[in-house]
Amino acid sequence: MNDIEVENITMRFGAFTAVNDVSFRVGHGETFGLLGPNGAGKSTLIRILTTLLVPTAGSARVGGFDVVHSANSVRKSIGVIPQAMTSDLDLSAEENMLIFARLYGVPGERRRRSVRDLLEAVQLSEWADKPVRTFSGGMRRRLEIARGLVHEPKIFFLDEPTTGLDPVSRVAVWEMLEGLKKERDLSILVTTHYLDEADKLCNRVAIVDHGRLVALDSPMKLKASIPGNNILEVSFSALPEGWLETLKQLPEAQNVAASDHVFRIVSNNGPRTTVGLFEAARRAGVTVASLSVQSTTLDDVFMHYTGRQLRDTTQDNAVHDMSYLYQQR
Amino acid sequence: MQRILAIIERDLRKFQRSPALIFTTLVFPLVQLVILGYAFGGNIRNLKLGVVDQDHGYEAIKLREMFGAVEATARAFVTIPYDDLGSAMTDLRNGRLSAVVNIPPDFTRDILAQKDPQIGLMVDNTDNFVANTLESAFTDIVSDFYKNGVSVRVEPTLQLETVEVYPYTPYIQFLLPGAIALSIFITAMIGGGIIFIDDKARGLHEGYLVTPITKAELILGFNLAGAFKGVLAGLVLTVFGSLIAGIADPLDPWRLCKMLMLIAPASFAFISMMFLMMVRTNDPLVPRAMFGVLNTLLFFPSGAIYPINAFPTWRSCSLKSILSPTPSTVSRPCF
Numbered sequence: 001m002n003d004i005e006v007e008n009i010t011m012r013f014g015a016f017t018a019v020n021d022v023s024f025r026v027g028h029g030e031t032f033g034l035l036g037p038n039g040a041g042k043s044t045l046i047r048i049l050t051t052l053l054v055p056t057a058g059s060a061r062v063g064g065f066d067v068v069h070s071a072n073s074v075r076k077s078i079g080v081i082p083q084a085m086t087s088d089l090d091l092s093a094e095e096n097m098l099i100f101a102r103l104y105g106v107p108g109e110r111r112r113r114s115v116r117d118l119l120e121a122v123q124l125s126e127w128a129d130k131p132v133r134t135f136s137g138g139m140r141r142r143l144e145i146a147r148g149l150v151h152e153p154k155i156f157f158l159d160e161p162t163t164g165l166d167p168v169s170r171v172a173v174w175e176m177l178e179g180l181k182k183e184r185d186l187s188i189l190v191t192t193h194y195l196d197e198a199d200k201l202c203n204r205v206a207i208v209d210h211g212r213l214v215a216l217d218s219p220m221k222l223k224a225s226i227p228g229n230n231i232l233e234v235s236f237s238a239l240p241e242g243w244l245e246t247l248k249q250l251p252e253a254q255n256v257a258a259s260d261h262v263f264r265i266v267s268n269n270g271p272r273t274t275v276g277l278f279e280a281a282r283r284a285g286v287t288v289a290s291l292s293v294q295s296t297t298l299d300d301v302f303m304h305y306t307g308r309q310l311r312d313t314t315q316d317n318a319v320h321d322m323s324y325l326y327q328q329r
Numbered sequence: 330m331q332r333i334l335a336i337i338e339r340d341l342r343k344f345q346r347s348p349a350l351i352f353t354t355l356v357f358p359l360v361q362l363v364i365l366g367y368a369f370g371g372n373i374r375n376l377k378l379g380v381v382d383q384d385h386g387y388e389a390i391k392l393r394e395m396f397g398a399v400e401a402t403a404r405a406f407v408t409i410p411y412d413d414l415g416s417a418m419t420d421l422r423n424g425r426l427s428a429v430v431n432i433p434p435d436f437t438r439d440i441l442a443q444k445d446p447q448i449g450l451m452v453d454n455t456d457n458f459v460a461n462t463l464e465s466a467f468t469d470i471v472s473d474f475y476k477n478g479v480s481v482r483v484e485p486t487l488q489l490e491t492v493e494v495y496p497y498t499p500y501i502q503f504l505l506p507g508a509i510a511l512s513i514f515i516t517a518m519i520g521g522g523i524i525f526i527d528d529k530a531r532g533l534h535e536g537y538l539v540t541p542i543t544k545a546e547l548i549l550g551f552n553l554a555g556a557f558k559g560v561l562a563g564l565v566l567t568v569f570g571s572l573i574a575g576i577a578d579p580l581d582p583w584r585l586c587k588m589l590m591l592i593a594p595a596s597f598a599f600i601s602m603m604f605l606m607m608v609r610t611n612d613p614l615v616p617r618a619m620f621g622v623l624n625t626l627l628f629f630p631s632g633a634i635y636p637i638n639a640f641p642t643w644r645s646c647s648l649k650s651i652l653s654p655t656p657s658t659v660s661r662p663c664f
């Protein structure tokens with residue numbers, strides 16, 4: 001069974017279409033990334049899947065429950081970290097967590113233990129009684145991650161968990177998330193506009209732009225799916241006669257240039273060129289002394305599918321519009 | 330229920346963590362009580378009244394003695410003798426005097442001749458209230474003068490006797506319910522208005538609403554917590570306000586009980602009103618902009634400053650504009 005099933009979801013605000021006919025499935029144990037620039041519709045999609053918004057059209061099931069008709073069952077089985085930092089600054093880390101444990105109806109005796117374990121897992125035990133006001137952004141995010149898991153859900157939604165954090169905190173957040181995922185057997189749906197993050201940590205990535213899902217696959221396949229320019233930088237133990245010509249004959253090689261015993265090979269397909277390279281080296285009786293392959297990035301993928309560079313279309317301090325919360329449906 | 334309690338607990342913990350807020354909600358209404366209570370409290374005192382006696386006759390001296398007697402007892406004004414009308418008028422125009430009484434040269438002669446004597450009262454009418462006070466004091470003195478005066482017999486005039494239904498209440502006591510209502514109102518404004526909008530805008534509510542709590546439960550939780558804070562503020566104000574206003578036996582448990590019955594629904598009403606206004610508001614500046622006006626809107630027509638009706642008891646303060654039509658009758662036995 002899939003943990004998340006999205007079928008032809010469309011969300012319109014007046015005449016504006018924020019999510020346009022999106023469908024995908026997230027299997028159990030998967031880390032699924034929604035990658036897109038500001039205003040792509042990532043948060044809107046997460047709000048639909050977490051029952052905060054009712055879609056204009058289409059349907060979605062989370063944990064086997066319909067997000068519109070069984071909203072309460074969905075809420076009980078998911079953990080959600082909204083895009084805005086939502087910890088209460090006046091309360092301590094522990095108090096923040098206890099309140100959520102109660103909101104989720106975690107029984108009293110289990111509450112304290114669960115909170116303690118989770119604070120431990122995100123390395124905030126020492127800070128349990130400190131007011132969140134004194135926390136750094138990364139600490140607050142870690143606390144929120146712990147908070148989202150107080151009721152031990154199996155499906156975890158995170159809306160841009162690392163946006164606005166410094167690189168060190170970003171790595172810390174992702175490491176914790178990976179650890180928790182393994183330990184608790186989670187399925188994760190995460191949005192981001194950091195390409196490296198999506199690349200490293202997601203099993204599959206959906207690229208969203210203007211509310212549409214423009215591509216969906218594992219990061220590797222996505223990168224392989226576009227005619228990309230890989231650059232191989234390689235040096236050898238020895239240089240046989242006519243070696244440059246041999247390199248130019250490598251499969252998918254576009255162009256080869258040599259400088260100081262280092263050859264730069266521009267390739268349409270890095271892996272195939274690399275395989276060919278080793279084959280040629282073996283035949284010629286030389287060994288590869290060093291090799292670096294700069295592969296196509298997801299940015300190139302994004303560029304290919306949307307015609308724009310992702311990093312040009314995002315900003316870290318997005319404005320959060322909460323006006324929808326108490327509107328009548 | 331568990332979820333509502335969790336929200337209430339959150340709110341109260343937050344409240345407990347902000348001593349500045351507690352100070353503001355409790356101490357400021359007391360400050361207002363003291364300042365306004367004494368400022369508007371008693372009657373107007375020590376107005377400077379210039380007296381120009383151009384007559385120097387027997388009747389003029391008698392009249393001046395009456396002024397002196399009033400001056401010594403009621404202290405509404407102090408008289409300052411002037412020799413000529415010109416300099417008195419100059420001082421009046423310069424604001425050094427509030428009024429000038431002019432006793433003309435023929436005053437005694439006119440009375441003896443049984444002609445209608447003339448006395449002039451020139452008042453600085455820039456302050457209506459002062460002018461009215463002086464005019465009525467002056468009219469009283471003059472009518473007394475005629476009544477007791479041996480020289481003149483005036484037709485007996487119709488005397489209107491006023492019977493006061495309630496015993497006299499000092500203004501500060503009259504204002505006390507207003508201060509209590511104000512403390513409740515401040516808690517409602519801050520807790521129900523400002524904090525609510527700020528939390529919503531910061532996304533805290535989004536965080537709550539993805540848990541199994543419903544919107545109705547969430548708002549009810551905030552509402553009950555707000556009402557509880559209001560009751561707390563109201564009761565503290567009742568006790569300390571009573572002490573300050575000099576109400577006998579401020580800790581009388583029976584009266585506190587009755588006040589609680591009044592304060593609790595008032596708190597709930599205030600906070601509910603606030604949520605009704607705020608639930609669709611998203612801009613954190615809106616409540617801030619609204620509250621100054623809302624405050625005066627509730628305070629001025631309450632009867633605390635400007636009399637709007639014939640409810641001459643201190644009970645008819647702010648609570649009245651919110652609560653049932655006759656809180657006076659309801660709460661009067663409380664004090």
Ligand SMILES: Nc1ncnc2c1ncn2[C@@H]1O[C@H](COP(=O)(O)OP(=O)(O)OP(=O)(O)O)[C@@H](O)[C@H]1O
Pocket residue numbers: 013016018036037038039040041042043044045083193318319321323324
């Ligand atoms: N309640 C709403 N009413 C009207 N328009 C909305 C509403 N919520 C979102 N939108 C619009 O829908 C579009 C998608 O918004 P969304 O927040 O889903 O983007 P996002 O991908 O999460 O972007 P970001 O990276 O900035 O978080 C935006 O153009 C936004 O203005």
Ligand SMILES: [Mg+2]
Pocket residue numbers: 042043044083159160
């Ligand atoms: Mg977003």
